[in-house]
Amino acid sequence: MTAPLLDVRGLSLSYGPVRALRGVSIDARAGEIIGIVGESGCGKSTLASALIGLPAPGATVAGEVRIAGEDFLALPEARRREWRGARVAMVFQDPMTSFNPVLTLGDQLVDFQHRSPVPRAEKRARAAAILARVGLPDPDLALRRHIHELSGGMRQRAAIAAALLMRPMLLVADEPTTALDVTMEAQIIHLLRELRAEHQGAIVVITHHLGVIGELCDRVYVMYAGEVVEEGTVDEIYHSPRHPYTRALIDCDPAHIDGPAGRLPTIPGRLPDLTGTLRGCAFQPRCPRAGPRCLALAPPRVAFGPTQAAFCHEAGR
Amino acid sequence: MPSAVDTGTAAAPAHRTRGALARLARDGLGLTGAILVAAFILVALLAPWIAPADPLRLDVANKLQGISLAHWAGTDQLGRDTLSRLIWGARMALGISLSATGLAGAIGLVLGMIAGYGPRWLDGLMVLCFDSVSSLPVIMFALAVITVTGPGVATLILVIVTVSIPGYARLIRAQTLTMRNADFIVAERTMGASTARILLRHMLPNVVGPLVIVLSMDVPVVIMLEAGLSYLNLGVRPPQPSWGNMLYDGYTSLRQQPLLVIASGLPLVLATVGFTFLGEGLRDALDPRLRVASR
Amino acid sequence: MSDLYRIEGLRVDLPLPGDLLSALLPIRRPRLTILDQIDLAIAPGETFGLVGESGSGKTTLARTMLGLAAPAAGRLVFRGADLTGRAAWAGLRRGSAMMFQDPVGSLSPRMRVGALVTEPLIIAGRPIADRAAEAQRLLARVGLPPGLAGRYPHELSGGQARRVCVARALALDPALIIADEPTAGLDVSIQGEILNLMADLGRDQGVGFLVITHNLAVIRHSADRIGILYLGRLVETGPAAQVFARPAHPYTASLIASEPNPDPRRRRADLAIRGEIPSLLRRPAGCPFHTRCPIAVAKCRSIDPGPRAVAPGRMVRCHLAEDIPQPRNPAEEHSR
Incomplete structure (x- = not known):
């Protein structure tokens, strides 16, 4: 097995007393699409900003984010800035905010290549080529457009083009389809699938939508309250989830239930308070299988085969 | 900051938001401003009791004196007690500025909400009027009015109110326009709420915040305007004490006694600083985005 | 007719935005047809799902049904009464309620929850002896603790805000609730709470729902009948x-x-x-x-x-x- 391209080890991040991430370890190999799934408050957006080396100001970070063997977080800010775009790039939920509204798309796509020594005309040609690649009809015309002149789906395509411009090793997509309609969502999923075949690096998709994970990802990390609670291939996670939270999350998804259901299941209770130290398992107050050990001890990592593991006292039983 | 929001949902918003006043008190500048403004208002209200002497009593023998036990801030060219005149002048300055901005703000609020919520043709017509009025040069307009009515406090207030209304009305109109299609206003309409109810119960509390801030920051502008017009002998008429005509008196006798200019300029500066700080403090305290963040 | 709400041959045109001059002068601004040839009927107690992507006109349809946009052609009939005069619209206001896509945004930001949920009663001129007790009763109906009555909208979680909106919609015991994306912005684990609550209201109290959404999974589980809207036309119903x-x-x-x-x-x-x-x-x-x-x-x-x-x-x-x-x-x- 090759060494992972992205290797996050024991990443913890806190804002003052709020411990938003606690000991998160994930990895991704070149050519792989991994999914990070969880509900609001699980820390997935915090993880996304840490992956591109932009934790919120004032955050305390511990652990490693290794990209191609080098610890991104240990680098000085100037080096990190060089890495962004060239090694890591991000696609945001709302493409409207990731472009400057007063510049044309072409000017920005050229500007994003300012570190590259090639002449301006060549940069523009590359920008047009990549816009064509992500499926913008008439890319030369699109280069002269402002972002608000594009439709929602086209904006997201342009944002993906901008992220891929410098051929990054790692592409982080934070809720890339959440703001889109169903048919546009399907098109973006389709595009990301195609790009994965050509793209040499790894893609990390962060979403709350199990459908996006199911259609797009190879492996999944399920997050809850700032921790990874389960990891495995999509098939393992969907068809034989071991962690009670993963199980409950899949059960709640209306798309999972065939035909009209009488009542939809829910997960009663709420997220634990993330300030201070958590005792035992974070999911224990909402867990139907919680035992006395779950109250006192942090859950161990229990492996099920080479690819699947769950952090749970009861998972192995 | 998406990540902060992300984790913010985890912590329960257990306690209710503290009041805007409490937030104002925690803000150093805002608190300074509030204290200064309170002090000025107190001085103005208590003028008859705290002024050490009659501000109009002439004592030519003791004209243009420096600081002394009898006259803490000296005397002017007619021997009147400067401190007493400043205290009575505060009453004049605050009386004119607060009533003028208050009146202009109230009228602007009503007109702005009508323009912003009413039919489009009415809005167009009103904006046309606002623009016409605000294109008048203030001093020229004041001179024209004074030529007709003669100088005086009432004329001064009339001029200030007239020229300030368009700005406030435009501010409220803009606020109202952005909010007229907000879901909560549409929700009220679907429930059949009357226009009066929508404007008074729902629109007013949500558009008035920025106006309060602007009004507070405009008070010193009006004080300056009053001083300026009085300095030109177009406002408060002598012998009534006003910071403006006191400045004028000090300016004419600057060679003999510089204290008069300094003494009558200082409260002007302090009042300006006080109201501006208060306005900035209010803006921070009332801004709903900051309120969410401080939760 | 036994239909709760019936729409026949509805067309809605909206004016294209014009400049200030066109507002002052009596020029007819060019209009754009947003909805056309809409025929739809909702039976009492039924949940009708309206599916469409952004730009399909689904929000305009809801607005028109509530009298917020004027139809250019067609009939709107609520409980057998043509929605033409003031009295008919007043009847619709009393007998219907709207739930907005953004629950917090649809609650007046400077009013407390207790005042917000009882507001429809005040507007309708219903005599209520004790407004606070009425607020508690409404909050209890949607499973919210009484302590919430003193909160402001921005202090509510997404799920709580949804429930407050349901409570407010229920205040006048409506026959029809129009719900625009009732699960938008909710986590999967609590989506079910709102959908189950709506299902209960339909079953136990005969409330009819028009659910507007682009989320097919939600509509599959909650709607009795659906209509698909594309570019302002219903292309399929059943x-x-x-x-x-x-x-x-x-x-x-x-x-x-x-x-x-x-x-x-x-x-x-x-x-x-x-x-x-x-x-x-x-x-x-x-x-x-x-x-x-x-x-x-x-x-x-x-x-x-x-x-x-x-x-x-x-x-x-x-x-x-x-x-x-x-x-x-x-x-x-x-x-x-």
Whole structure:
């Protein structure tokens, strides 16, 4: 097995007393699409900003984010800035905010290549080529457009083009389809699938939508309250989830239930308070299988085969 | 900051938001401003009791004196007690500025909400009027009015109110326009709420915040305007004490006694600083985005 | 008629934005047809799901039904009364309620929850002896603790704000609730709470719902009948189970096929539908869907298909309804 391209080890991040991430370890190999799934408050957006080396100001970070063997977080800010775009790039939920509204798309796509020594005309040609690649009809015309002149789906395509411009090793997509309609969502999923075949690096998709994970990802990390609670291939996670939270999350998804259901299941209770130290398992107050050990001890990592593991006292039983 | 929001949902918003006043008190500048403004208002209200002497009593023998036990801030060219005149002048300055901005703000609020919520043709017509009025040069307009009515406090207030209304009305109109299609206003309409109810119960509390801030920051502008017009002998008429005509008196006798200019300029500066700080403090305290963040 | 709300031949035009001069002068501004030829009926206690992508006109339809936009043509009938005069609209206001997509945004930000939930009663002029007690009663009906009455909208969680909106909608015991994206912004684990609550209200109290959404998974589980809106026209209506099992319009089929499936074993090679919704300013001639339709033929580009029944209670606007490719439907697949 090759060494992972992205290797996050024991990443913890806190804002003052709020411990938003606690000991998160994930990895991704070149050519792989991994999914990070969880509900609001699980820390997935915090993880996304840490992956591109932009934790919120004032955050305390511990652990490693290794990209191609080098610890991104240990680098000085100037080096990190060089890495962004060239090694890591991000696609945001709302493409409207990731472009400057007063510049044309072409000017920005050229500007994003300012570190590259090639002449301006060549940069523009590359920008047009990549816009064509992500499926913008008439890319030369699109280069002269402002972002608000594009439709929602086209904006997201342009944002993906901008992220891929410098051929990054790692592409982080934070809720890339959440703001889109169903048919546009399907098109973006389709595009990301195609790009994965050509793209040499790894893609990390962060979403709350199990459908996006199911259609797009190879492996999944399920997050809850700032921790990874389960990891495995999509098939393992969907068809034989071991962690009670993963199980409950899949059960709640209306798309999972065939035909009209009488009542939809829910997960009663709420997220634990993330300030201070958590005792035992974070999911224990909402867990139907919680035992006395779950109250006192942090859950161990229990492996099920080479690819699947769950952090749970009861998972192995 | 998406990540902060992300984790913010985890912590329960257990306690209710503290009041805007409490937030104002925690803000150093805002608190300074509030204290200064309170002090000025107190001085103005208590003028008859705290002024050490009659501000109009002439004592030519003791004209243009420096600081002394009898006259803490000296005397002017007619021997009147400067401190007493400043205290009575505060009453004049605050009386004119607060009533003028208050009146202009109230009228602007009503007109702005009508323009912003009413039919489009009415809005167009009103904006046309606002623009016409605000294109008048203030001093020229004041001179024209004074030529007709003669100088005086009432004329001064009339001029200030007239020229300030368009700005406030435009501010409220803009606020109202952005909010007229907000879901909560549409929700009220679907429930059949009357226009009066929508404007008074729902629109007013949500558009008035920025106006309060602007009004507070405009008070010193009006004080300056009053001083300026009085300095030109177009406002408060002598012998009534006003910071403006006191400045004028000090300016004419600057060679003999510089204290008069300094003494009558200082409260002007302090009042300006006080109201501006208060306005900035209010803006921070009332801004709903900051309120969410401080939760 | 026994329909709770009936729409016949509705057309809605909205003026294109003009400048200040055109507002002052009596010039008729150019208008754009947002909705056309809408026929729809909601039975008492029924949940009707209206599905459409952004730009389809679904929000305009809801607004028109509530009198917030004026119809250019057609009839609106609520409980047998034509919505023409003041009295009829007042009847609709008392008998209906709206739930907005953004629950916090639809609550007046400087009022407390207790005042907000009882406000419909005040507006309707209902005498209430004790407003605080009434607020508690309404909050209890949607399963919220009484302590919430003193909160401001921005202090509520997403799920709580939803419930407050349901409580407010229930204040006048309406016969119809129009719910715009009732689960938008909610986590999967609490979506069910709101949908179950709405189902209970329908079953126990006979409240009829019009649920507007682009989320097919939600509509599949909550709607009795559905209508699919495309570029301002209803292209298909029928019982939800039948439409999902055998869509009669290629757009419906594409929508169902586009829905991402969480099960990786059912991953499809091609789930994308071509193109984007055309702009209303450039409505395609003939069938409005022909620009994206996988099976369009020559006549689709010239002749606008009228509504026709393909089965009892099922309407479709398509020349080729009989030979559209059927999507692989999870429900069907299981029963096989």
